[in-house]
Each structure stands twice: as structure tokens, then as C-alpha cells.
Amino acid sequence: MWRYGALRRRLRRGEIERLVREGGLARVRRGVYASTSACADVVAAAAHGGVLGCESAAEHLGIWVLDVPQRHVWMHGDRHQYRHGDEPCTCVVHWDDAPSESAFGFPSVPRILLQIFRCRGTERFFVALESARRLKLIDARGLRWLRRVLNSRGRDLVEFSRDTSDSGLESLLRLRLRPFGWDVRTQMWITGTGRVDLLIDGWLIVETDGREGHDSPSHRHKDLVRDANAAAWGYSTLRFDYAMVVYDWDLVERAIVGSLRSRR
Ligand SMILES: [Zn+2]
Ligand SMILES: [Zn+2]
Incomplete structure (x- = not known):
């Protein structure tokens, strides 16, 4: 993404016009140009007058997020908004101010997390935070900054977060099971089975199947063998997929609670 002035320092006016004509460069809005290979969301945020936030x-940085149906745009404190596309756009706009290195630079990862906390709520914040920690996109300094700017609920979630979560579903489950006070361990090694996602109270295995399918016959066979092996050693297994955890949590919770009650 470039401003016209920056382009002009490297290219003559005629060259810029030719690049636009031949499709090597796209005009985003007046005075702002993008490479035609730039991601559509990044370009749309610039067309709106800001950057992705x-x-x-x-999502753009590879941090795990639940589905993001709308585009979130960071306008700093003072950017001008532009109409873009055909309809009034549905961008969700953020106006928190902070310095940034360049006109089109993303917010820092700690700031992105703060925006998620304020805009998308505690669960989505926690999931993104654990993912960012796992990917080493936030360091101790960033975490200290977050603690300073968050309220007590947010600070508590930072304390509860780890840098070892394997998936967003695992983070979400751990967070949602927290109020029950069970002994919830993640990524435990079970004899004959291998590593499991969650182990509750030492005997109930909870496995989450990510967005990429466990539906192929070979995968399904492997899962069945795992569950049988676990049962042979006295464990029970519950298996949930993305849609259940995200859209039917009530059922997931009742399944876990029901199973735990049955042994008591
Ligand atoms: Zn917009
Ligand atoms: Zn937002």
C-alpha cells in the first residue's frame, strides 16, 4: 500500500498511470495505491480510510479467531472515513488512538488484543491471546502492557492464559470449563492412546476435532482405536467438533456434566 507521494519518489507519473492501466497497480482511493496481489481485506480497510484492526x-496475522463475519478497521483517533464499494459498508470501526510506524501498518499485537477485548468480548479475547502467545507474537513486555490497560476481568484472563494451547477450541473449552472447578488438564499423555486434548478429573477425555475434517475413513478408524484403547484403561472419551463447541455449547456442557455426574 502506498501513498501517491511515496510512489512518485520512485516512479514517474506516466509509469504509475501505465501500471494502473495494465493492472500491476490498483487505485484504492484518491492518492492511495495497492499492489494488485494485496489481500482484499487489507485493500478494503485502506479504501475505508484505515488499516485492518x-x-x-x-486473522491476517495467523492468530486463531472464531469466524469473523465483518471487517474490523482501525482508524486511529482521527482518520477520515471514505465510502467504498457499492453499498454503505459494514466495516466495524475502531477509533482508539496510538502511534504506528507507517500509515498502513497494522496495530501492534497487544493493541489488536485490547481491541478484541473491548469489541468482541472476553472469550474471543482469550482465544486470540492464547494463540498469539503460542505463536510468540506477544512477549513479556506486551503482556505487561496488556495487564496495565485491561480491567480486572481482562487481567485475570491474561493470568489464566498459557503459551501452550494447541488450538482455539482447546482454549475455549478450558475457559468455559473453568467455573466448574474440575481438575482440567490439557495435552496429557494417556497410556495406549497418546496425547489427548483435555483430561477432566483424571478419567474423562475430551477431544476436539478442528475445522479440518476428521471425517475421512482412515481418520475415523484411528479415532475409534484411540477411544477403545482409552476405554481399556478405564477412561471415557467425549468428542466434539468445531460446530458443537462454537454453536451448540449448551449440549457440549450437558454432555460433560452428565458424564462427570455418572461416576460420582
Ligand atoms: Zn468500510
Ligand atoms: Zn472490532
């Missing part, structure tokens, strides 16, 4: 920026 919040969950949209997190």
Missing part, C-alpha cells in the same frame, strides 16, 4: 488484523 481487531479480529480482522489478528
Whole structure:
């Protein structure tokens, strides 16, 4: 993404016009140009007058987020908004101010997390935070900054977060099971089975199947063998997929609570 002035320092006016004509360069809005290979969301945020922020920026950086149906745009404190596309746009706009290195630079990862906390709520914040920690996109200094700017609920979530979470579903489960006070361990090694996602009270295995399918016959066979092996050693297994955890939590919770009650 470039401003016209920056382009002009490297190219003559005619060259810029030719690049636009031949499709090597796209005009985003008056005075702003993008490489035609730039990601559509990044370009749309610039067309709106800002940069990607919040969950949209997190998603772009490879941080685990739940579905992001809308584009979140960071306008700093004072950027001008532009109409873009055909309709009034549905961008979610953030106006928190902070310095940034360049006009089109993303917010820093700690700031992205703060935006998610304020805009998208505690669960989505926690999931993104654990993912950012796992990916080493936030360091001790960033975590200290977050603690300073968050409220007590947010600070508590930073304390509860780890840098070892394997997936967003694992983070979400651990957070949602927390109020029950069970002994919840993650990534435990079970004899005959191998590593499991969650182990509750020492005997109930909870496995989450990510977005990439466990539906192929070979995968399904492997899962069944795992569950049988675990049962042989006295464990029970519950298996949930992304849709259940995210859209049907009530059922997931009742399944776990029901199973735990049955042994008591
Ligand atoms: Zn947002
Ligand atoms: Zn917009």
C-alpha cells in the first residue's frame, strides 16, 4: 500500500498511470495505491480510510479467531472515513488512538488484543491471546502492557492464559470449563492412546476435532482405536467438533456434566 507521494519518489507519473492501466497497480482511493496481489481485506480497510484492526488484523496475522463475519478497521483517533464499494459498508470501526510506524501498518499485537477485548468480548479475547502467545507474537513486555490497560476481568484472563494451547477450541473449552472447578488438564499423555486434548478429573477425555475434517475413513478408524484403547484403561472419551463447541455449547456442557455426574 502506498501513498501517491511515496510512489512518485520512485516512479514517474506516466509509469504509475501505465501500471494502473495494465493492472500491476490498483487505485484504492484518491492518492492511495495497492499492489494488485494485496489481500482484499487489507485493500478494503485502506479504501475505508484505515488499516485492518481487531479480529480482522489478528486473522491476517495467523492468530486463531472464531469466524469473523465483518471487517474490523482501525482508524486511529482521527482518520477520515471514505465510502467504498457499492453499498454503505459494514466495516466495524475502531477509533482508539496510538502511534504506528507507517500509515498502513497494522496495530501492534497487544493493541489488536485490547481491541478484541473491548469489541468482541472476553472469550474471543482469550482465544486470540492464547494463540498469539503460542505463536510468540506477544512477549513479556506486551503482556505487561496488556495487564496495565485491561480491567480486572481482562487481567485475570491474561493470568489464566498459557503459551501452550494447541488450538482455539482447546482454549475455549478450558475457559468455559473453568467455573466448574474440575481438575482440567490439557495435552496429557494417556497410556495406549497418546496425547489427548483435555483430561477432566483424571478419567474423562475430551477431544476436539478442528475445522479440518476428521471425517475421512482412515481418520475415523484411528479415532475409534484411540477411544477403545482409552476405554481399556478405564477412561471415557467425549468428542466434539468445531460446530458443537462454537454453536451448540449448551449440549457440549450437558454432555460433560452428565458424564462427570455418572461416576460420582
Ligand atoms: Zn472490532
Ligand atoms: Zn468500510
